[in-house]
Amino acid sequence: xxxxxxIWQRDLLKFFxxxxxxxxxxxxxxLFLLIFGGGLSGTMESMMGSMAGAGxxxxxxxxxxxxxxxxxxxxxxxxxxxxxxEDKDFGYMKEILVSPISRVSIAxxxxxxxxxxxxxxxxxLFLLIxLLGLSYSIVSLLQVLPFMFLFAAALSxxxxxxxxxxxxxxxxxxxxxxLVMPMIFLSGALFPINNMPAWxxxxxKLNPVTYGVxxxxxxxxxxxxxxxxxxxxxxxxxxVFGRPVTMIEEILFIAGFAALLVLLATFSFRRxxx
Amino acid sequence: xxxxxxxxxxTKTYKQTTAVNNIDFDVDQGEIFGFLGPNGAGxxxxxxxxxxxxxxxxxxxxxxxxxxxxxxxxxxxxxxxxFQENTLDEKLTARENLMLHCRFYRVPKSxxxxxxxxxxxxxxxxxxxxxxxxxxxxxxxxxxEIARGLLHYPKVLFLDEPTVGLDPQTRAHLWEYILRLKKxxxxxxxxxxxxxxxAEISDRVAIMDQGEIIAIDTPDALKRQLGGDIIELSSxxxxxxxxxxxxxxxxxxxxxxxxxxxxxxxxxxxFVSTILKSLDTPVTSxxxxxxxxxxxxxxxxxxxxxxxxxx
Ligand SMILES: Nc1ncnc2c1ncn2[C@@H]1O[C@H](COP(=O)(O)OP(=O)(O)OP(=O)(O)O)[C@@H](O)[C@H]1O
Ligand SMILES: [Mg+2]
Numbered sequence: 001x002x003x004x005x006x007i008w009q010r011d012l013l014k015f016f017x018x019x020x021x022x023x024x025x026x027x028x029x030x031l032f033l034l035i036f037g038g039g040l041s042g043t044m045e046s047m048m049g050s051m052a053g054a055g056x057x058x059x060x061x062x063x064x065x066x067x068x069x070x071x072x073x074x075x076x077x078x079x080x081x082x083x084x085x086e087d088k089d090f091g092y093m094k095e096i097l098v099s100p101i102s103r104v105s106i107a108x109x110x111x112x113x114x115x116x117x118x119x120x121x122x123x124x125l126f127l128l129i130x131l132l133g134l135s136y137s138i139v140s141l142l143q144v145l146p147f148m149f150l151f152a153a154a155l156s157x158x159x160x161x162x163x164x165x166x167x168x169x170x171x172x173x174x175x176x177x178x179l180v181m182p183m184i185f186l187s188g189a190l191f192p193i194n195n196m197p198a199w200x201x202x203x204x205k206l207n208p209v210t211y212g213v214x215x216x217x218x219x220x221x222x223x224x225x226x227x228x229x230x231x232x233x234x235x236x237x238x239x240v241f242g243r244p245v246t247m248i249e250e251i252l253f254i255a256g257f258a259a260l261l262v263l264l265a266t267f268s269f270r271r272x273x274x
Numbered sequence: 275x276x277x278x279x280x281x282x283x284x285t286k287t288y289k290q291t292t293a294v295n296n297i298d299f300d301v302d303q304g305e306i307f308g309f310l311g312p313n314g315a316g317x318x319x320x321x322x323x324x325x326x327x328x329x330x331x332x333x334x335x336x337x338x339x340x341x342x343x344x345x346x347x348x349x350x351x352x353x354x355x356x357f358q359e360n361t362l363d364e365k366l367t368a369r370e371n372l373m374l375h376c377r378f379y380r381v382p383k384s385x386x387x388x389x390x391x392x393x394x395x396x397x398x399x400x401x402x403x404x405x406x407x408x409x410x411x412x413x414x415x416x417x418x419e420i421a422r423g424l425l426h427y428p429k430v431l432f433l434d435e436p437t438v439g440l441d442p443q444t445r446a447h448l449w450e451y452i453l454r455l456k457k458x459x460x461x462x463x464x465x466x467x468x469x470x471x472x473a474e475i476s477d478r479v480a481i482m483d484q485g486e487i488i489a490i491d492t493p494d495a496l497k498r499q500l501g502g503d504i505i506e507l508s509s510x511x512x513x514x515x516x517x518x519x520x521x522x523x524x525x526x527x528x529x530x531x532x533x534x535x536x537x538x539x540x541x542x543x544x545f546v547s548t549i550l551k552s553l554d555t556p557v558t559s560x561x562x563x564x565x566x567x568x569x570x571x572x573x574x575x576x577x578x579x580x581x582x583x584x585x
Contacts, residue, residue: 006377014365091361095422098327099378100350 003101007109037061066216067189080114081159103270114156151212157261164269192235211250284333293319295485308476309466316485317466354428364408379426393421413444433465470567497565503542506561522552
């Protein structure tokens, strides 16, 4: 336990110390919020609204904000896991590996560290809520926190798994391009996933991020106050190949996905560093 | 007393190279054991295998009574390691680096502060404890690594080229620290270096070349094995001088190297006057010395360590 704590604590210490990284990591979500939330929201709203016959009630910024928080969780979790490659390159991993901490504790500590850092980043984004004129309830924000951590843990597992298979920073960057970007764009984070071509719909439904994003939207957005048309326009009535899914099922799915990835990542890290 | 490290038939083969070739040796409790050899001799590979960081191709290693292949956790608790390359977290302060190490090695909470103070004192870094490591000089980083290696009171401290890349003054200082430590804690030290003068502080040295241990003994015994002293002289015509010395002292071993005539004799006091009298060729310089480990290396491998390092 002490070992897990030490590994976790180091990642947090470094996160708060590295001001450049701390602020740098907000440029992307803020840029997205500006472009999608500010610049494009009118276009998006009239497009989405009229398409579904939802009329006025479609608030795009309200729709996209949880998606951008989810995107931040995804990026931060995965990039934080990259730190094990960095630790190798800068030699520190040797100090960790030659110590009596078990390989399992190292992997778990790293994943918890990445997930914590990602969750904190997400929480910091909440500060923008009043600036954007949004009004999610405090209760819903508190409710979404544990889920954010769970979701981040799953993604940190994915990151650690990739990092222990790839081992080079360049390789990791490439994986991020071909995996992370599509995972964001094909998840419903930035625009509703209605009326997709069939092949794309399959990818969207196979993408775990889709369900993470959906849960966050369902918790944060006051769904009941929206007309059924707007709910539809926002893509909140998600069905998987014809079968509607409930939020509980989605949460269970993400929990299972997290457990699987944490196991795989731990196993793979142990194998790579016998 | 049981040896603290016991290595039998240790071998490591990479695809084409045999980095370590069937070596055996023991290290006694409390001794400074020097591991010498040119670049690529297999020193780091051997250390990494003893420290459980690398799986041997074959052979067995026992350390502090534990089997390095089967009881890795126990071995890791018993050792401290100063790696050849820097393994500090430079974004953190000295103190934070040490604190993490205490956690990694489960140093009891109540003892951490005292231990950190103690090791920082040994390496004279007390006033720098809250400074970030990336502001440290190379020598300070090295000292901090040594301090860190000691935090958990290891039974054996491994130092893989602890002074590489440091200026001579810092190197001398560092050795002072290491010796101070040895006196204070009576830890066993296993060190590698290719500066032969540094190896002189070892109680015993093993000379490694191309994956094999070619000699192992106390520095004095190794030098004695060479027998006698070395007279180095240069003259206006080294070849002529050589013939003259050979005629006068047939039992002397003579080599010519870099314009220097190196004459090995059993006892320089006895032979130096004979040699000088026998020379008609004018002598330009003369130096009489006891053999060094460099001469030992030369005798065992036919090369000087610096030459061996170049191929
Ligand atoms: N991972 C590896 N793959 C292939 N060959 C290796 C590997 N690691 C080391 N070697 C080879 O094994 C031999 C011994 O290397 P080692 O690092 O143990 O030498 P060393 O004595 O520590 O040298 P130095 O003084 O340069 O540190 C070298 O020929 C090296 O090229
Ligand atoms: Mg080496």
